[in-house]
Amino acid sequence: MAEPGGNGSPLISFVVPVYNVRSYLRQCLDSLLADDSVPVELIAVDDRSTDGSADILAEYAARDPRVTVLTLERNGGQGPARNRGLEIATGAYVWFVDSDDWLADGIVPAVAARIAHLDPDVVVVDHVRSHWDGTVDASRNNFAAAPEVFALHEWPKAIEILHTPWNKIIRRSLLLSTGFQFKTGWYEDVPFTYRVLMAADRITVLDRVGVHYRQRRVGAATRTVGEGHFAIFTNWAEVFDTFDDSRPGADKLRGLLFRRMIWHFLIVRGNDDRLPDEMRARFFTEMNAHYHRFLPPGGYPVPGGMDGLKHRLVAAGRHRTFQALRFGFRRAQGAKAGGAVAVRAARRGKGAARLGRKAALRAYYHAELRRPQDPRLALYAAYWYRGYACNPAAIYEKARELAPDVRGVWVVRRDKVSSLPPGVPYVVAGTRAYFRALAQATYLINNVNWPNYVVKRPGSTHVMTHHGTPLKVMGLDQQDYPGGVQDADFAGQMRRADRWDYSITANAFTTQMWERAYPCRYRTLETGYPRNDRLASATPDEVARVRASLGLRPGQPVVLYAATHREHLPGYHPPFDPERVRAAAGDDAVLLMRSHYFHDRSGAAPDPVDLPGVRDVSAYPSVEDLYLAADVLVTDYSSVMFDYAVLDRPIVIYAPDWEAYRMIRGVYFDVVAEPPGAVALTLDDLLDAFRTGSYAGDAAAKARAEFRRRFTSLEDGQAARRVVETVFKD
The missing domain is CATH 3.40.50.12580 (CDP-glycerol glycerophosphotransferase, C-terminal domain)
Structure with a gap:
């Protein structure tokens, strides 16, 4: 066996599939290339990105000889992109890294040291889940209990480590000998993980965080509702269809894998971010079918408690009972939360029901929301109602020319009315006319966010024009700079940004920064700034x-x-x-x-x-x-x-x-x-x-x-x- 990393070849080949991740890509690439003490190569596979990710890859390749960029002829998904990267990898080990995640500081030298010490087939690193709001879920793995080096039957607890490629560094010759190919679609990491672990004779776990697993607010498969989640069944079927019964401890491993499969099915079945209500019965039917198709002859270790009850309901095909169990749990949780809210409200004082002028106006606003929208009304504002200015003013003027059937009205503070150009229609902020326009407008154009109380009506179009290209960090990126944070309610910031239908940007740089700082479901219009x-x-x-x-x-x-x-x-x-x-x-x-x-x-x-x-x-x-x-x-x-x-x-x-x-x-x-x-x-x-x-x-x-x-x-x-x-x- 050639010495890992010897003869000028890299020790580790990073294979990174890339598709429309420009907001996160630089952080990922920087983390892979940060340490030059370990010989590595980075193979970035552009899966026909349409958002400018390819430009970022070209920039990195131009300045760092360790970076190679492959551009696929057509979009095929993350699995085929990984396959292409593996084809040209030359490192002794391969590390598949997702392009929206990033590596922890110092993990690459730590992995290299473990490889030098143990010559393993697979190194498994720990991870944390890093959420969009800055919170981090600590690892639940107990790596300290693992032997220094083992085969899967010697420490089968490894089956419960998250089944992803990005937490595993694998000897390239092992990958090639298994002949494994990632498939397109979701959950393709399931058969990969278990085929690799079953084939490896020498596995080691590194008891330190190696990967920050980004929990994206929008855009991730785990937060996408749809038919794609049914791919979990074919991928788990592949695990059992290719199971090697000749391996030591095969019967025990089959039972543990079966339990892990049902656990995985239940995770997906119970997640509102993945399955709509109309698909749940069909998904349950598939769960039942796979239960009986792959149930080991000798049974399996059924979990206890509520989890065990769910397993038994899946086995019996009792979907209605399963659904009632789920809804009953939700009602219990809701009643508990509702009781807590009632207690808090009572503690705040029972005499706080007096309706002032502000409350009356808000009530008027909500009454107006029940009236039909005006399809010809566009409401404009800038700088927290400070006057007629910036991108909204430029859009207003051009709309008068190109869309004369749309009536534009401005919102201004009372002390700023005199600053409006002659003939510009307006409402004064905080008045009945303001709340009426706010409720009935179909188009709302602003260079800052509308107040928290504003309701985004179905059929309305909110345009966030912004008011500058950002040099200073904004949105979620401020979490790394607490000394400069004025509004620490990042969840509130995201709720306001959730109302945007369009985000106007002046250049590709701004687009990337806004999409990272405000990860919401708007459409970016990279048009240049109208005010310019x-x-x-x-x-x-x-x-x-x-x-x-x-x-x-x-x-x-x-x-x-x-x-x-x-x-x-x-x-x-x-x-x-x-x-x-x-x-x-x-x-x-x-x-x-x-x-x-x-x-x-x-x-x-x-x-x-x-x-x-x-x-x-x-x-x-x-x-x-x-x-x-x-x-x-x-x-x-x-x-x-x-x-x-x-x-x-x-x-x-x-x-x-x-x-x-x-x-x-x-x-x-x-x-x-x-x-x-x-x-x-x-x-x-x-x-x-x-x-x-x-x-x-x-x-x-x-x-x-x-x-x-x-x-x-x-x-x-x-x-x-x-x-x-x-x-x-x-």
Whole structure:
């Protein structure tokens, strides 16, 4: 036998089937390639992904010689993809890893050490279930009780280890000698697991977590309702049809496998996320048939208690009794929960039933929900009802042109009514007219989430436009950065995102981040941002008109400074000296300063500081005007950089608190290493960038060009048209 990993060959071949997992793929690949102390190869098999996963694979293959990408001619499913990867694997061992899971730190060297020590046929690693809400289910395996190395009949408890390929590292020669081929469809891992374990003479278990088994909120087979779950029967049948009775301890193993089969059937039969009610009787019939077809002649160890009762009902084919048992258990659980709720309500005080104005309006809203929807009504809002702005405003204007039969109405706060353009229909938030429109609208377009109390009616269409390309982490990704979390109710965030029908993104990067941060069942429209259509289409004459309206002379240098807020540091302002920055930009320069929209701008003064050439434009209604007027943008971590980049003008990243911000708030990429232009980490650096002209030099222009390639390729002035034609006219 050749030495594992010797002669320049890899010790482990990772085989990763990939299909439409761009939101999770990088985490998976990074975990496989993190340790270069063990010779490995990574064979990624693209099963004709349609979501951009192929681009990510190409990126990794281009920069890491350990990565090989196979692209299949047609989509065939996870099983055939694994087969193709195995065909070209050269490692002494093969590790099939699912592309939405990831390996624990340090597990690859630990596996390599176990292989070197024991020369096993199979290494089994432990795993944890990592849920979308950040919770982790600890392992239930007792690996410490296992012999150091064993065959299956010597420690048959291994049958109860989760029957998946991704928790097993298998000698490649063993795989080839068994001739096993994964089938298409679900539950193909069942015959794989037990054929491998039966064939192996030397199995070892590594008593440490090796795999984070991602429990996806949506999209996983285990959370998909449908006919595909009937594949469990053919796959378990294969286990028994190919069972080797000549193996030591065969009779005992057959009985334990049979018990495991019935356990597996019961898991699927009792899961509402897998079987609809109309399929349950047929599924039970199949359970009964397989019970009698494969029941060992000598019987099997029937479990005790409630599990044993279920086994007996399956054996007797008593579906009605089985169903009654299930419903009776649910009713008991519901009664128990209901009683607890009643007790809690009583403790809160019996006199809390007074109906205030807010409660009356909510009641009115729910009454309006019983009335028919208006198929021609579209309700728009932006920035928590702060006014007419952003992507919703651009969509509203284009819809008036392309879908004139749809009537658009805006929701605004009472103090923002005066900011609306003349002739724009509106309702004031919190009024009866608002709740009536909210109940009856067929289309709801917003760049933030609607309030929690909003009900998504059947037949309505919710469009989440967002309001920027994300640099800072959002949604579920914030769980890794608790210091920057303002809304820790991640389940509530997901419930709000569950209302989305469409999610508008400006580029592939944003699509990937949103789908990971908000794993819900919306359709992504990767169209570019409608609000940037104006920037992409702006003419020199329009720029001149905007500058003139702002009192700026032709040729006068204009710097726009727009910093983001720090949720984790209320009241923080980066060190910034407007007088010195304006002076560094030129004697005739004008510095425009704009606060984040979270700072209430209603009372902002036009000139908060008495400095020549420095103006506060926080209350100016159109940030797009300010973009057009400015010759250069100075910002930190704000999404304004992605919008301003459409204009292909200089950008300076001024990031004096970068290390603290990325560590506490969390970011999706290193904007200092991959900037849209020049970078200044101190105020002196910022002043030098203007004094020397480096902010507009060749290095800055090169960085800007790469940034634009990555983030602005879709910004062609037609984004709003694409959204309207899909949402209103599809």
